[in-house]
Amino acid sequence: MDMEIEQEGNYNKPKKLKNFMSIKTLLILIYCIFLSVGQISGVLLVRIYYLHGGKRKWLQSSLLTAGFPIFILPIYISYVKKKTNNNNIRFFVTPKLAIFSAILGILFGICSYLYTIGASYLPVSISSLLSSTSLAFTVIFAYFMVKHKFTHYSVNAVVLMMLGSIILGLHMNGDRPIGESNGQYTLGFVMTIIGAALHGFINAGVEYSHVKAGVVVTFDLVMQIQFLISMFSSLFCIVAMIINKDFQAITRETEEFGLGQRKYYMILALTAISLQSMMIGCLGMIYCSSALLFGIVNALLVPIQQIFSVIFLPESFNSDKWMALAMCLWGFASYFYGEYKDNMTNKVTKTKHATLPDQV
Template sequence: MKALIVLFNCILLTIGQVSGPILVRIYFLHGGKRKWLTSWLLTAGCPLLILPITISFAKNRSKSSLPKFLVPPRLIASSAFLGFLLGIDSYLYTFGMSYLPVSVSSLLGSIQLAFTSIFAYFIVKHKFTHYSINAVVLITFGSAILGLHMNGDRPNGESNANYTLGFFMTIGGAALHGFIMPALEYAHKKAQVTLTFNLFLQVLLLISMFATMFCTIPMIINKDFQVIPKEAAEFELGPMKYYMILALAGVALQCMMIGSTGVIFSSSSLFGGIVTSLLVPVQQIFSVICLSEGFSGEKGMALAMCLWGFASYVYGEYKLNHKQPDIKHESEHEEV
């Protein structure tokens, strides 16, 4: 059952991480300029979570008169803090996307996995095996190859200043996201509560709400909401496709949020970082199809290294599960 939950979250993460950045990039390529708007889209779809939370709550409420799905105050405070950090991270990432091609996700993937590994070691005391170390090294180097080749995909007419700024903003976003993932795992462990599916959705809703609030304030200050109709009218692909791209991006990015958080809760932050990095070369394939970006030999090599690293991690987890008793394994990876 747990394996199916992890698999389901990985599928959501794949859908969101592959399609979300491509849709955001299409928005910028065809006349979109509102960076806070695209940052806001990452979590603006959070109201969609209210429906499954309500259904689950009503179902369990009928079985008992006691409310079992109230988020502990400690976890609410952690969710607020992580939500604000996620809002900052979203802006850093979308700022980089406005000046860099989708290939920038290669750099994000390689740096993010390195930071996730470091923070997972110090924050949640994650124990590394030689299989997981091998996976981190292979995927980091595979994604770094894409990052080194990224300059060859520089958009025509992009200034050196904007390109460099986007480059460093992306590194900052990768480092911050690398901290958020193990911090979320740590917050759950310190709350000392049994994680249910409903509680997971409530925590995700809280984090998304605070991140959305953070991005909404500068949108109001910059009058982004008032500019949307004008920007839609001037969009190169037409107003209808403008709104369609924004709506689909919001849904895709929400899938990425649910999948990313679900993988952390149902497995570990390190596994979440590895899956995220594994999807980097997959993004490259779809960027070639959707955005006509080139697919070089370096990208093929990176794909092979990332797949090799992911296989190493999965095999290591398989051996670990067969060596350790189930009780000990469950103490390290809380069940959803």
């Protein structure tokens, strides 16, 4: 009798595991959609803001996480539901994870500011290529922080993406916007690279915080982490806005905005929605999978951003950008193939171990 119950329990374990994996895959797909829509539309809207007279960099930085209060409702509903069901499972994040979230939130605020400087001076076709190097930095930091192994494919991806950035740096004068000095263009270039490096560190840091916290990843946990990181990032940017007197300058900026006051506020609102969507997708993918998967998807979105920037913005796509894009895609393909090969090797190894007869 006991043996039958034990066998039935063992039979149900693979089914439960399969259901868990299918839910996890669905969540990753949803987060991927959030990331794609938010990143493509958000970057275009930020550039439109600057092209038509916008100058507030800390204001744009704050929009990345300004929508964090939207997390309160689903977190509250989930809490009430678990309390009603008398669920004794820990609901709120641990103090250690909360501290990690606060640090990562401040770093996100700094990273957003660096990217904003780049977006204010660089065309989208350039800034998106440079920001895609965050995958290379993620690979490097993930190796040191969460012990992801270096492979020939990952090293190849890092080198190719760096070479693409160097090509853009050596031939950057040909695509400088009218009225923009060489110093401003160079500043935007350098700040975007530094932002990509910090972004890579943050991606690995989010995964590191989860590993060190030693907690099971659940939907509730991901929502709370996103809320905390977004809140601290927003608070950091708001303090900077107060110091920089951005709130007093908004009224004047709306009057001078090239598309009019109504469209000024509309662009800010849509930018906040888009960037918050991107933030949800970013953190969700890292917690449900890994920082490296997020980096791969982020790099894959680059050519799509290039197409939209040429269609909707006054930008060209010259031979240097084509070469840099080719290197970016080559690096992405190399890394993706390496990950695919490793996964197939691990599956074959597990299958062999599973088919070996039990030793007596």
